[in-house]
Amino acid sequence: MTTRQDCDVLDQEDPLRELKQQFDLPAGTIYLDGNSLGVLPRETLGRVQQVIQKEWGQDLIKSWNTAGWIDLPGRIGDKIARLVGAAPGELIVADSTSLNLYKALSAALRISLEQAPERKVIVSERSNFPTDLYIAESLAQQLGLRLHLVDNVADIAATLNTDLAVLMLTEVNYRTGYKHDMKALTAAAHAAGALVIWDLAHSAGAVPVDLNGAKADFAVGCGYKYLNGGPGAPAFVWVHAKHAQRCWQPLSGWLGHAAPFQFTPDYQAAAGIKRFICGTPALLSLAALECGVDTVLAAESLGGMQALRKKSIALTELFIELAESRCAALGIRLASPRDENQRGSQVCLSLDAPLHEAGYAVMQALIARGVIGDFRAGDPARLDEVPHILRFGFTPLYIGFADVYDAVEHLVQVLKNEEWKRPEFNTQGAVT
């Protein structure tokens, strides 16, 4: 079994170890929740100060031109493009993931309904992140379509038929960390005549993504998880070049207009992906996002996303090894795919009965020890398939092998000492 000493050696030999210096990490904390909210880059405060004091405070309205505010959604979009296999000019930063999905799904459905009006079904997974399902439910209801949710990945294949308009999936599942085969599923859906939208919320900056290589149709993603953009950072949206110049989206705000500063009363969509911009972007949050994206791009000279993925797999494999060998007898079992190729950059654990209901308290006890993960309640109606889980994200930019060792050690202590039984850990109320 891997020892703490082994982990120190792994950290010393880690070719990505210097990347951690990019962040201000809180002392005494092992932060395994970067899949929910990424940490603070050292550059962010200074950059946001610059935007506030100089660009806003001193230069005021001029900064739309002189500080390049107007170009920021595209400039940051081009940077994110490098992380997800997209070309410059194909991806834009705007609004939230939910809103970008609304735009992308609207666009995809219009294309589908124009080409094949008999296709009336949107397919997704019941375990997809709820906001994706809520947005799809809204559009299905408005357009008289049906949202079909599958309970298992294996059930997707049967839905790829002549009823299918759009297959809408999140590449890496937010609960289990299950990672779809984007290229194979996209090809299969295309073979069935449907379009595919990928939500990269748990992919961008976490796993290598090749949108153009997979020939995906649309993609959206999140700025505040693995991209370290800060709380509620703006999201992004990408459209394949074959759709970009002609597709329609309904949230037609003035900054998505071909000539916004001509202030004409009629809407004319901007060229390409810029038509997916709606209103004025939240500049402070946008500037912070760029600093976060830069922390991931800093890995490019060290092997980029492939190197990050290699370390991510090593971290999650180590966590699984240690958690299973040291905690199985304490009632812990793996709830994420064991196959590294089917796993994103996170690992989830479930708890055997009678510990199963104690998941929330176990996580609170861990957090009290400085190990920050999160708890996600299961589906009360089918806890066998969707159990309560302890969720741990491993961000190779700033998590090391000794961190993984120590996190498991804390988990062992929480379980052995039954620390989770303390009353202060048994008050439900978790957020994100």
Place this chain on the structure above:
Amino acid sequence: MTTRQDCDVLDQEDPLRELKQQFDLPAGTIYLDGNSLGVLPRETLGRVQQVIQKEWGQDLIKSWNTAGWIDLPGRIGDKIARLVGAAPGELIVADSTSLNLYKALSAALRISLEQAPERKVIVSERSNFPTDLYIAESLAQQLGLRLHLVDNVADIAATLNTDLAVLMLTEVNYRTGYKHDMKALTAAAHAAGALVIWDLAHSAGAVPVDLNGAKADFAVGCGYKYLNGGPGAPAFVWVHAKHAQRCWQPLSGWLGHAAPFQFTPDYQAAAGIKRFICGTPALLSLAALECGVDTVLAAESLGGMQALRKKSIALTELFIELAESRCAALGIRLASPRDENQRGSQVCLSLDAPLHEAGYAVMQALIARGVIGDFRAGDPARLDEVPHILRFGFTPLYIGFADVYDAVEHLVQVLKNEEWKRPEFNTQGAVT
């Protein structure tokens, strides 16, 4: 005629003079563009630093609870509510003005189509801010309705008939500063059986607004103009209590769910206005907005919006008096309503021929002298009705009477010396 000395006395006697201390104003600048982007409050930098360093950097994911991030859209909403005649819990901060208008207009149209499906017309003004028209155009097209645009305020009355579903107006026109009679128009539209949406982009923090007193149905507004929330600050949306608990909006993101942290696959709208939240808010920009709103609320102990309005009228009256008396012979004329009751907190000037085409260059020459206003091109097809204009906003929180005097003096010099003829002022490319 009012002299510079008179203006100094007016500033000394101004009961609101201390409010200017709330801002970091750039030296040597008379900023008359707060109607486009408000200035930087002194509190903002420290507050955003706190969010970045402490709440994000140190406390990370916990801050959703411990720093109250989750309550911020409602907390700031309640503050804005005090400025626009809304009750606590009726108004929420979210997304952009464009997106909030999409939600509000969708909600209003669904109510109307359920109650009176034969009403197929949305009415607005051709001179409304373009994003409002683009959003309405999108929804009209999707729902098979007609967007009817009137060219003159006097033409609105004739549209209030049994075809009208929704009357959608911006209370204060972004170009001319024309201010509608919200209460009278709302009552007239209601008498015709229609719903009314008000865009308060140039009203909130600028003129007293009484949404409940006017019995309006929906309202949206902007955070980065008179509310001083910073570039691209989040916007707000309000719904009358009679609609709030039952109205639908299509952008159904997870934070508008009744129980977002239960992560259920089915959407259940949150109670009341909270259902108008969509995705995760941009926290840095949201925190900055609160500081901006606080600068307006600081006037509450000095008479609030009524006192701000009184000073705003005095400032705009002074500007008109000086501009007309000193610049009329130089080719300048008033393009805003002369009646103070029909005017927001801005004044626009147009230029007589042959100076008419020089508006952009005149504004650039003024900006070079430190007087920041903006230029808005007219409608080439009907320049008589929609001329090129010089636009000046007067924010009583930080603009004084001597500022107004000096701004006009600079304008006189620009025109007398024909400074606008310099080549560097004749390069088009204005933003916002």
